[in-house]
Structures are given as C-alpha cells and as structure tokens.
Amino acid sequence: VGGVVYDGQDATVLLAEADMALREAQREGVNAWVVRRHRPQAGVPRSAKAWRELIARAIEEQRFRLPVQPVLSCPDRELLHHEVFLRVQDPGQPEIAAAELIPMAESVGMAPSVDRAVIEAVVLGLQAGAYPARVAVNLSALSLTESGLLAWLLDELQRHPVAAAKLILEFPEYAAQAHLDHLIRWINRLTPLGVEFSLDHFGRGFGSFAHLKSLKVQYLKVDGSLVANLDQQDANRFYLRAIKEVAHGLDMRVVAESVEYDADWQVLAEIGVDGGRGHWLGSPG
Secondary structure, X not given: OEEEOOOOOOHHHHHHHHHHHHHHHHHHOOOOOEEEOOOHHHOOOOOHHHHHHXXXXXXXXXXXXXXXXXXXXXXXXXEEEEEEOOEEOOOOXXXXXXXXXXXXXXXXXXXXHHHHHHHHHHHHHHHOOOOOOEEEEEOOHHHHHOOOHHHHHHHHHHHOHHHHOOEEEEEEHHHHHXXXXXXXXXXXXXXXXXOEEEEEEEOOOOOOOOOHHHOOOOEEEEOHHHXXXXXXXXXXXXXXXXXXXXXXXXXXXXXXXXXXXXXXXXXXXXHOOOEEOOOOOOOOO
C-alpha cells in the first residue's frame, strides 16, 4: 500500500507522490505500507519519463557515487566486509539516494540496468585493489529475472577472478521468496567463482525460515526494525536469538542492520550475532 497526505497539491503532484510511495512500499516487501507527506520545498516530483531520462543519463555519463560502510564483527569490531551504497548525482540538484532511485527505476523497468552499471564499477574497483576487503552490492529483485544479466555477470567475473573472490551479492528477502528458483540458479552459477550471497532485510516478512534450507547464502542481514531499541524489546530479542540459532545451524552468519546505539550493540553481542552495520560502527564514506 502506498499513500500520500493531501495538502493542497494539484492532481499531477498528488498522483506522482502516491506512485512514489507505492514503489517504496513494494521495495519494502510483503505486507508493507508507506505514507508520504507532501513537501512543497521538494518541488514537483519527477514523471516516469523524467526518471527514465535521468537514469539513462546517469548510466551513460557514469554519474554514480559509491560510498561504502563497514560491516564489523560482533563484539570485537573487526572488519568483515564493506557494503556499497548508491548515490546518483544530478547537476544542480541534491544527490539521489538508492532508497528513492531504485523504486522508481523498478517502476520504469530500468533497475537491472542500474545494477549492471554498479556491478561493473565495483568489479573494476575490486580488480584494481580499491577495496581492502570483500564488498557487498545490493541488487534489485528484478535483476534476478532479467534475461541475460546472469550470463553477462558470469562472463564478467570469469574475466576478473580477483573481483569475483571478493564480491558479495545481496538480494532483499522478499526477492528470495518471490523468485526462489532464479536465486538458486544465481547461487549455483556464481558460487564456484568465489562469489558470496546475502539476504537483506531478513526477518521482516512472515515465514522467513521456510526458504533458508533451499539456499546456500553466507549472510542473513537482519532488518533494522528488529534492531532499534533492542534493549527494550523482549519479543525482538527472542526473535533474533531464533534467527541466530537457525542461521548458525545452516552455516550462515547473522549481521544486524541499522546499529545506531551502543545499547543495541551490547544486546547483539549477548545474543551472539556475528556482526553489524550502522552509524554507531561507521558512517558511509
């Protein structure tokens, strides 16, 4: 469900804002809802045509910025890997974060093209030694089913074996549920090259454990909604312990997203979570 608060905006703006809210909700996964508030200072939302043009220019002119944030082991804070974040630079405008860009790229059918451009840049960086550890790249659910993308990536990584051995591909949990057979194919084809896999935003949907036995992923990244104020959330602590037990039984590591406070980090250590990512541990840069 996507919605927008009406605050006098005309019909074109209202519908554009509602569409953006819907795309954000779809990206959140099963049973998600997003309600946006009208922000006059943000200007008129881009139309679908404007988004297509912006994304095409960003790819053609390589207007991507790819900051990274460390993922650290718990509790000793040693570097496990980095996670790549996507920012698109639009001249004369504020940078566009992936949280805004990707839902709209999915809605106009261009998310796989964005993913391909990002992977290409990261692979070249890995091959050149630009990153000190493994690097995790978030991919759209649509990329799993994009004809030709897996074949292209397989060829790309066979030509860049150093990069393949340091690459982690992350897909949202709902993508694994919706496209399980496709994800298994990706894992079976790329794991022999050294690529690792991660499920992002894990634990948000219902039946989160049902598909795990079919997947050979190395990481479960627990959704940030389960981590916030963890020292005050008995139910979330119980749930995280269950996730940790199941994951470790399947030889998977558990990483907590959105670690913002020391109190949450201490609870994660007590539970036995393997690592974490968040501003408490290091900002993207």
